[in-house]
Amino acid sequence: MIGLHTAEQVRTAERALMATLPPGTLMQRAATGLATVCLGLAGRAHGLRVVLLVGAGDNGGDALFAGAQLAGRGAQVTAVLLAPERAHASGLTAFRRAGGRVADDPARSGLDRADLVLDGIVGIGGSGGLRPAAADLAGQAAAGPGLLVAVDLPSGVAADTGEVPGEVFPAQHTVTFGAVKPGLVVGEGRRHAGQVHLVDIGLGPHLGDPAARQLTDADAAARIEPPSPDSDKYSGGVVGVVAGSATYPGAGVLCTGAALRTRPGLVRYAGTAADGVRASWPEAIVTSGRPGDAGRVQAWVVGPGMGTDDDARSVLAEVLATDLPVVVDADGLTMVADAPELVRDRTAPTVLTPHDREFARLFTWAGGSTGIGGDRMAAARRGAAELGCTVLLKGDATVIADAHGTTYVNGTGTPWLATAGTGDVLSGVLGAVLAQTPVTGLPAVEAAAAAAHLHGRAGQLAAADGPLIAGDLVRHLAEAVGRLYRGGAPA
Numbered sequence: 001m002i003g004l005h006t007a008e009q010v011r012t013a014e015r016a017l018m019a020t021l022p023p024g025t026l027m028q029r030a031a032t033g034l035a036t037v038c039l040g041l042a043g044r045a046h047g048l049r050v051v052l053l054v055g056a057g058d059n060g061g062d063a064l065f066a067g068a069q070l071a072g073r074g075a076q077v078t079a080v081l082l083a084p085e086r087a088h089a090s091g092l093t094a095f096r097r098a099g100g101r102v103a104d105d106p107a108r109s110g111l112d113r114a115d116l117v118l119d120g121i122v123g124i125g126g127s128g129g130l131r132p133a134a135a136d137l138a139g140q141a142a143a144g145p146g147l148l149v150a151v152d153l154p155s156g157v158a159a160d161t162g163e164v165p166g167e168v169f170p171a172q173h174t175v176t177f178g179a180v181k182p183g184l185v186v187g188e189g190r191r192h193a194g195q196v197h198l199v200d201i202g203l204g205p206h207l208g209d210p211a212a213r214q215l216t217d218a219d220a221a222a223r224i225e226p227p228s229p230d231s232d233k234y235s236g237g238v239v240g241v242v243a244g245s246a247t248y249p250g251a252g253v254l255c256t257g258a259a260l261r262t263r264p265g266l267v268r269y270a271g272t273a274a275d276g277v278r279a280s281w282p283e284a285i286v287t288s289g290r291p292g293d294a295g296r297v298q299a300w301v302v303g304p305g306m307g308t309d310d311d312a313r314s315v316l317a318e319v320l321a322t323d324l325p326v327v328v329d330a331d332g333l334t335m336v337a338d339a340p341e342l343v344r345d346r347t348a349p350t351v352l353t354p355h356d357r358e359f360a361r362l363f364t365w366a367g368g369s370t371g372i373g374g375d376r377m378a379a380a381r382r383g384a385a386e387l388g389c390t391v392l393l394k395g396d397a398t399v400i401a402d403a404h405g406t407t408y409v410n411g412t413g414t415p416w417l418a419t420a421g422t423g424d425v426l427s428g429v430l431g432a433v434l435a436q437t438p439v440t441g442l443p444a445v446e447a448a449a450a451a452a453h454l455h456g457r458a459g460q461l462a463a464a465d466g467p468l469i470a471g472d473l474v475r476h477l478a479e480a481v482g483r484l485y486r487g488g489a490p491a
């Protein structure tokens with residue numbers, strides 16, 4: 001499990017740890033970790049042209065000490081000081097001693113021919129968009145040839161939320177210290193962080209519970225129960241699917257297939273796409289009747305492609321009136337927006353899986369010109385608390401939160417997933433994981449996080465061959481599950 005810790009949590013841990021260590025120890029650890037990652041990325045030090053962008057805080061201090069280490073190993077290192085009179089004093093001394101050069105004019109920084117640029121403008125002490133001088137340097141760095149490495153976090157990204165209120169340093173790699181900050185993996189920040197490298201500086205015992213979490217492959221595998229020798233077709237959990245329509249059976253076919261391929265126990269389908277589903281999936285038990293005619297299930301998926309007419313509304317109400325876990329997606333969400341009490345009054349778990357527009361329909365405060373806003377974790381938590389459910393807010397990094405504030409940020413997937421029908425697949429996967437919860441005892445928020453992780457991995461596998469369509473996802477699910485169990489995730 002990857003814990004995501006806020007700036008305040010990191011600072012609190014730092015204070016506790018520093019009380020036991022000589023001054024400067026943590027910065028030395030951070031700088032050594034930073035220099036080590038840089039050497040690994042560059043593959044050499046001798047002759048390497050490095051430019052440091054140095055702000056007035058400790059983030060700049062990290063950059064200067066790391067720059068000193070690189071200079072000591074033969075790199076040609078130039079520091080551009082944004083506030084020369086306030087640059088980290090001992091960092092600057094060490095840097096100069098090691099042979100580092102300070103640019104007397106930012107216009108002659110060497111960014112146009114650097115091999116490597118370290119962004120030490122601002123770290124967890126920053127606020128707001130980058131100021132003009134810093135923004136200008138970030139722009140020059142981005143236009144130049146150097147590998148862009150952010151120190152602790154890309155300057156311009158809000159550490160706790162991933163909001164990017166203005167200009168930003170567009171890192172290809174981020175070397176972060178002590179703990180991964182949420183802003184590196186969620187919201188817009190994720191797009192500017194590149195590959196994240198965590199340097200352990202010893203904060204661990206002092207960090208406390210993370211503000212949010214991200215599953216690893218092993219974590220996801222542990223949350224999807226494999227069959228045991230005494231399993232039968234019911235013990236994997238029976239999934240009920242209400243999706244698609246006679247005119248548009250696709251959502252029913254994709255959703256049912258995804259549920260089958262995630263954990264093939266038994267899937268029951270009830271709805272007007274029955275013919276299409278039966279033709280595609282002889283393994284499913286299919287009825288064109290109502291959910292109550294389908295037989296016993298352990299979890300329902302309701303909504304994708306089912307329409308929003310009176311029949312659909314009454315079917316949705318029937319499913320939500322059960323005491324079973326329910327996933328509500330797509331058209332189901334549109335109908336819940338008109339009748340939120342159907343979810344609010346439930347005692348069994350409900351997982352809503354909106355994208356941004358659906359979210360804004362569900363929660364009026366997220367509508368209007370501001371939309372959901374930049375803090376997607378806060379939005380998902382607030383929505384979940386309001387309806388007493390779990391919200392899986394789809395996006396570049398999907399966020400999953402429950403009414404208690406427990407929050408996960410998904411770390412898998414590919415931009416190729418932004419195509420029709422992939423949401424239907426996700427709801428089927430989620431239904432399958434949720435149907436196991438009577439056995440696994442897993443909270444719905446964890447089931448949803450595991451489903452999102454698996455869905456993203458299937459997407460990565462499917463996209464390895466080029467553009468994917470939703471059916472490819474279903475075809476790759478079995479392999480994705482197998483790889484999770486074997487520990488062989490796709491790149």
Ligand SMILES: NC(=O)C1=CN([C@@H]2O[C@H](COP(=O)(O)OP(=O)(O)OC[C@H]3O[C@@H](n4cnc5c(N)ncnc54)[C@H](OP(=O)(O)O)[C@@H]3O)[C@@H](O)[C@H]2O)[C@@H](O)CC1
Pocket residue numbers: 010011014026027030055056057058059060062121122123124125126127128129130131134151152153177178201
């Ligand atoms: N905590 C730990 O465990 C450890 C922390 N460590 C390191 O310390 C870092 C935190 O250092 P920190 O507290 O000194 O703040 P920091 O991020 O350098 O920012 C302050 C500077 O930014 C400036 N500035 C602000 N906003 C700005 C903007 N929008 N645009 C431009 N500039 C802006 C602000 O300017 P000022 O307002 O003073 O004019 C000031 O100069 C942390 O990220 C990590 O790298 C490690 O060494 C080891 C252990």
Ligand SMILES: [K+]
Pocket residue numbers: 059119120121122123150151152153154155
């Ligand atoms: K930075």
